[in-house]
Amino acid sequence: MVFQHFNLLDSRTVLDNIELPLEILGVSGQARTRKAKELLDLVGLADKAKSYPGQLSGGQKQRVGIARALAGDPQVLLSDEATSALDPETTRSILQLLRDLNQQLGLTVLLITHEMDVVKTICDSAALMQRGRIVESGTVGELLATPGSELAQELFPVGGTASGPDRTVVDVTFQGESASQPVISQLSRTYNIDISILGAAMDTVGGKQIGRMRIELPGRFEENVVPIGFLREQGLQAEVVVGESTATAAAPVVPEQTPAAITKEVVK
Numbered sequence: 001m002v003f004q005h006f007n008l009l010d011s012r013t014v015l016d017n018i019e020l021p022l023e024i025l026g027v028s029g030q031a032r033t034r035k036a037k038e039l040l041d042l043v044g045l046a047d048k049a050k051s052y053p054g055q056l057s058g059g060q061k062q063r064v065g066i067a068r069a070l071a072g073d074p075q076v077l078l079s080d081e082a083t084s085a086l087d088p089e090t091t092r093s094i095l096q097l098l099r100d101l102n103q104q105l106g107l108t109v110l111l112i113t114h115e116m117d118v119v120k121t122i123c124d125s126a127a128l129m130q131r132g133r134i135v136e137s138g139t140v141g142e143l144l145a146t147p148g149s150e151l152a153q154e155l156f157p158v159g160g161t162a163s164g165p166d167r168t169v170v171d172v173t174f175q176g177e178s179a180s181q182p183v184i185s186q187l188s189r190t191y192n193i194d195i196s197i198l199g200a201a202m203d204t205v206g207g208k209q210i211g212r213m214r215i216e217l218p219g220r221f222e223e224n225v226v227p228i229g230f231l232r233e234q235g236l237q238a239e240v241v242v243g244e245s246t247a248t249a250a251a252p253v254v255p256e257q258t259p260a261a262i263t264k265e266v267v268k
Contacts, residue, residue: 002069004081006061008053014064015040015049021071039067043097059090066097076108077101083118091115095122116154120205126151140205144173144212147239155205156212160198168217168224169198173237179209183234191227193218214241 008017018036027035040046043063053061062082069077079098083091098109099122111118119126119140127137128151136143136151144152152173162169172184179202188195195215202211217224221240231238 002062002065002077002079002082004084006053006058006065008061008064008068010053012052013049014045014051014053014056017053017064018068018071021068025072035071036067039070040064042070042101043067057090058086059093062086062090062094063097066094066101070101070105070107074107076110079109079111079113081112081114084113084115091118092121098122119151120155120203141175141208141210144175144210145237147237152212156201156203156210158199158201158212158214160214160216162216163196166218166220168219168221168228169241170215170217170224170228170231171237171239171241172213172215172231173239174202174209174211174213176208176210178235179211181234183231183236184213184215186234187227187230190230193227 009020012020015033015036018039019032022032022035037046037049040049043066045060045063045067048056048060048064053064056064065082066077077098083094086094095118098111101107102109109122111123113119123140125137125139126143127134129135136146136149138146140155143149144156146152156173158171160169174183184195184197187193195217198214198216200211200213202209204210217227228238228240
């Protein structure tokens with residue numbers, strides 16, 4: 001397990017900290033030292049073996065924590081908010097290290113985080129927990145294609161409301177090749193309609209370009225069934241946003257709920 005605040009023993013050297021779990025397992029002295037040095041080299045700290053935690057930066061301490069967690073040759077590495085105490089540049093380097101370990105060692109990395117940038121940077125799959133229960137889970141691509149997904153909204157937030165009662169607001173999700181296609185302009189030309197872009201967010205996740213866009217179409221929902229169908233025919237996820245102007249016609253009214261504290265548990 002990799003901890004948020006490192007949990008290293010200040011009285012021990014870096015090498016001794018990594019050897020600690022091996023001592024508990026009863027591994028002999030020479031074997032412990034050999035294994036610890038291999039792990040230090042793996043996390044890029046071969047020259048810090050004799051240093052003490054107080055002489056290291058936050059990022060270096062976390063690398064020692066990762067090396068210590070790997071001492072027992074685990075199949076799953078649990079990372080509990082491992083980057084939340086680090087600056088952005090150090091966070092990126094630690095996430096890259098975890099990605100490299102995943103690929104080099106065939107290691108499953110389980111991340112617990114509140115940082116959506118962490119999810120977008122490293123995760124293939126994600127799960128959302130509320131009140132101790134998993135309420136959403138799947139690959140990032142699947143979640144983005146799921147209507148009403150809270151994780152999708154937090155990963156790629158888009159805002160904007162209808163400018164009038166005779167307007168339809170649609171959230172459009174782009175993935176892969178469709179993200180680079182001029183679908184919105186094609187829609188405008190094909191149906192000779194003016195389209196307003198209310199908000200958009202795009203990023204690269206798992207090597208694929210993914211984005212969400214909120215657009216406004218002229219006319220009520222029933223007048224836009226065909227244009228919305230066109231978007232879906234292009235392989236896009238198109239979800240009608242039910243606002244004050246369309247709620248009574250398009251969906252039953254649901255009593256407002258008090259938002260609960262949300263914890264995101266992200267699975268790699």
